[in-house]
Amino acid sequence: MMLKREDLQAAADAGVLDPREIDGLLAFLSQRDQQAQRGTPRFSGTHVLYYLGGMLAISAASLFATLAVEALGMGALLVLSVLYALAAVGVAVALEKRGLGIPAGIFATLAIALVPLAVFALQHVLGFWADGPTAEHYRDYHSYIDWRWILMELSTLAAGVVLLRRFRYPFLTMPIAVTLWYMGMDIVPALLLQAGGGSVxxxxxxxxxxxxxxxxxxxxxxxxxxxxxxxxxxxxxxxxxxxxxxxxxxxxxxxxxxxxxxxxxxxxxxxxxxxxxxxxxxxxxxxxxxxxxxxxxxxxxxxxxxxxKDSFAFVLVLTLLGFALIATGVWxxxxxxxxxxxxxxxxxxxxxxxxxxxx
Structure with missing residues (x-):
């Protein structure tokens, strides 16, 4: 409900509100709305640029991983991805202190998106993917279904919960939701592998x-x-x-x-x-x-x-159903x-x- 000074003045004239409280109440409501809007996305040019830049940065993680591996190896990728994530969290904290809620949330989301990359590198360093034909590159995480991705997904969920409790911006739920979606696909091969006792x-x-x-x-x-x-x-x-x-x-x-x-x-x-x-x-x-x-x-x-396909009666039923739905909508x-x-x-x-x- 949008309140104007005229509304509060009318309430004061009716004896519901003390006239001396109008200015203070308006100031409080204005400050509260400003705080809420700092972390609330709106369809404006600035917000489109925020989210477009954030999605590009998140998408670039796969390319970053591929180039880092080819140039320096998995150990270097592990160190770089951890430093990258910590830097993203640091930038998110700094932006939040300046009252820039939406870009702060985007940088915190970037940190969550880097967690599976760091875990992927760690798994390779430990030899976990030695026999994984679909894990030569990190981009395979977004292309292939494999039960061994589950450890990466669980780590991402844990990091997502921690950062969401800290930053409280809705966009942070995006990588959590994507990870749950991936897990829904990857958990099936794991269950089938256990049920079948081998490759299925x-x-x-x-x-x-x-x-x-x-x-x-x-x-x-x-x-x-x-x-x-x-x-x-x-x-x-x-x-x-x-x-x-x-x-x-x-x-x-x-x-x-x-x-x-x-x-x-x-x-x-x-x-x-x-x-x-x-x-x-x-x-x-x-x-x-x-x-x-x-x-x-x-x-x-x-x-x-x-x-x-050869039934005129079906066409008639669909037509009547459509008309009935329209009539129901009017009613x-x-x-x-x-x-x-x-x-x-x-x-x-x-x-x-x-x-x-x-x-």
Whole structure:
């Protein structure tokens, strides 16, 4: 709610507020807004440059690693990556003291992104990757799925939690979310290796089906973690955004690849995507609506192409369904406030506060 002096003066005239408190209250609110905006991203030229520069610096880590290894070896890469990360933390602290919250958060994020690089170099120094055919370069971490990346991922998560507790900027959750996403893929080969007692083909037969199930569950766990974070930070900045995004990518990606050609499986997938749309509407998270909408379009497209390609009745049903959804939207727009208020009275206080804050 935006308050103006006229609003406070009206409250004073009505006897609700002491007129002598108006100036002090305005000064306090102005100072609080300035402090909040220091770490809050906005779509402006300055912030675009901040984030573009940060992403370029993070992406350059792979090239930095390759050149350092070719020139100096893994031992030097370990030392350089640790010094690079410490320097990034030092710059983040200095920027935070100057009130530059967003670039401070970006440098702290860079430090987190350098952790797997340092662990990768340490593993090579210790001979851990001696038989790893897909770990000649650090860039393989972003290209290949291998269970031995898990130690790097766990180290990154630990460093991310520590730095997030120190700096408290939402952008720091981005490398944490990406790492959880990677872990969701890498943990499957580790489980398959233990179950198979040796090397297994993870993209064929029963192993491929198990991979999809585990990815689906892992994505769901990420979404639950994101919801818990969202609930805890409902009065603060949005720390759950990146967790929601990569949790959805893991969950929805596995969901889209699951199921057989049977109609029942397609309908279950369709129902889950519809559920994502409604969940996004309830939580005020558009990404749920986007993923769910794409999933609905994919399922309906698959049905129309494979099962009902010669059926005019299916076309008629889709048309009527579309019209029904539009009519429902019109009806809902007129009653949304009253229905939402009535439903929210049935929810726990914390969940009501979350929905009000995010809406």
């Amino acid at each position: 083909e993870a993209f064929a037969g029963a192993a491929w089906q198990l991979r999809k199930v585990i990815s689906l569950v892992f994505g769901l766990v990420m979404l639950l973690i994101a919801f818990f974070v969202d609930l805890r930070s409902r009065h603060d900045r949005d720390y759950a955004f990146w967790l929601y995004l990569f949790g959805l990518m893991t969950f929805w990606g596995a969901l889209s690849m699951m199921g057989s050609g049977r109609l029942a499986g397609k309908l279950v997938c369709l129902a889950l995507n519809v559920g994502l749309v409604f969940l996004g509407a309830v939580l005020g998270r558009r990404m749920f609506v986007v993923f769910g909408g794409i999933g609905i379009a994919m399922v309906l497209g698959d049905l129309s192409w494979n099962l009902f 809902w727009s007129k009653r949304e406030a009253a229905i939402s208020e009535r439903l929210r009275t049935l929810l726990p206080v914390q969940l009501r506060e979350l929905l009000e804050a995010r809406s």
